Amino acid sequence: MKALSLGMTIGILGGGQLARMLSFAAARLGFRTIIFAPEKDCAASKVVGNHIIAAYTDQLALDHFSRHSDVITYESENVPIESLHYLASQAFIAPHPKALEIAQDRFFEKKFLNEHNLATAPWWGVEDQRTLIAALTACGGDGLLKTRRFGYDGKGQVRVTGQNRNIARRALDRIDHVPAILEGIVDFSKEISMIAARGYMGDIVFFDIPENFHKYGILQRSVVPANLSSKTVRVVQEITRTILQALHYVGVIAVEFFVDSKECVYVNEFAPRVHNSGHWTEAACVVSQFEQHIRAIAGWPLGSPLRHSDCVMQNLIGNDIMEIPRLLEESGTFVHHYGKEELRSGRKMGHVIYLS
Numbered sequence: 029m030k031a032l033s034l035g036m037t038i039g040i041l042g043g044g045q046l047a048r049m050l051s052f053a054a055a056r057l058g059f060r061t062i063i064f065a066p067e068k069d070c071a072a073s074k075v076v077g078n079h080i081i082a083a084y085t086d087q088l089a090l091d092h093f094s095r096h097s098d099v100i101t102y103e104s105e106n107v108p109i110e111s112l113h114y115l116a117s118q119a120f121i122a123p124h125p126k127a128l129e130i131a132q133d134r135f136f137e138k139k140f141l142n143e144h145n146l147a148t149a150p151w152w153g154v155e156d157q158r159t160l161i162a163a164l165t166a167c168g169g170d171g172l173l174k175t176r177r178f179g180y181d182g183k184g185q186v187r188v189t190g191q192n193r194n195i196a197r198r199a200l201d202r203i204d205h206v207p208a209i210l211e212g213i214v215d216f217s218k219e220i221s222m223i224a225a226r227g228y229m230g231d232i233v234f235f236d237i238p239e240n241f242h243k244y245g246i247l248q249r250s251v252v253p254a255n256l257s258s259k260t261v262r263v264v265q266e267i268t269r270t271i272l273q274a275l276h277y278v279g280v281i282a283v284e285f286f287v288d289s290k291e292c293v294y295v296n297e298f299a300p301r302v303h304n305s306g307h308w309t310e311a312a313c314v315v316s317q318f319e320q321h322i323r324a325i326a327g328w329p330l331g332s333p334l335r336h337s338d339c340v341m342q343n344l345i346g347n348d349i350m351e352i353p354r355l356l357e358e359s360g361t362f363v364h365h366y367g368k369e370e371l372r373s374g375r376k377m378g379h380v381i382y383l384s
């Protein structure tokens with residue numbers, strides 16, 4: 029891949045707040061952006077030069093998109109993998125579609141992690157009532173049933189306790205009997221994530237590690253730095269390095285972990301993209317996760333991931349966004365509004381970063 033020149037165009041599949049923040053970073057480095065997103069009024073549409081509004085499966089629109097993009101990346105994990113493969117036959121895509129193909133399916137993701145000797149929660153594939161009962165028996169009658177695909181922010185997940193036929197049927201009813209996995213419960217004391225970037229030459233940078241706090245499966249807050257021993261930090265970096273190298277990855281990745289009271293770490297999942305738990309880098313680091321991703325996929329040198337301040341990133345969810353005028357009056361706050369027109373409860377509308 030030849031490095032992009034100033035003024036060239038980065039194509040982004042997906043038009044949410046991540047695409048919006050990637051577009052800001054790209055513009056600041058002198059690139060143009062074009063997004064491909066089915067929704068007309070998406071968060072990124074207001075800040076990009078060009079927006080193709082079409083279904084992800086529309087081949088003519090995909091052709092048009094690839095003709096106008098010098099490199100293509102994705103922010104949405106729900107882009108059909110077939111569309112990505114189609115684009116890959118005519119354009120350069122980073123990260124490689126293989127990363128998304130694995131991350132889109134919890135079964136493939138866990139299998140990939142375990143094949144690389146990376147510890148996860150114990151897990152079993154579930155296709156029907158019989159396989160669910162067998163899995164529940166194997167994990168001692170307490171587990172999390174998770175749909176293989178399209179689960180995010182805690183959606184598509186059911187806690188199952190017990191192991192009889194009725195319990196299994198009711199749990200499967202709640203996920204519409206789609207293919208799933210059952211995970212054993214990890215008794216974690218912390219949830220953390222690693223945001224890292226890898227360039228075309230295999231160079232890797234790691235950001236500091238946030239501790240993440242969720243409510244109803246949705247990230248509420250990231251506190252940086254997480255209180256971890258330097259040994260655990262190194263373990264987390266090496267796990268992330270293994271994933272990046274195995275995928276010949278280019279761009280920013282987010283790997284989420286559980287840490288137990290003995291500081292044993294288990295990979296929960298990874299996202300082949302910039303991530304909500306990395307938003308703090310925007311205000312607390314010289315080079316943010318967004319700029320790092322743009323640099324990586326453009327073939328430019330990666331920047332310093334150094335953090336100059338401790339900080340807390342708080343998501344502004346639903347009505348929280350009304351707090352912005354008050355937050356602006358506090359010193360040391362960095363406010364980010366995603367420009368979404370429709371305010372819905374549970375919807376991520378913006379975030380605030382408190383620097384200290």
Ligand code: AMP
Nearest residue numbers: 149172180181182211212213214242245
């Ligand atoms: P996920 O969508 O897999 O990231 O899960 C959403 C949230 O559910 C996580 O952030 C955890 O708080 C919780 N969770 C997921 N899997 C497990 C597990 N195996 N054991 C305990 N808690 C879990």
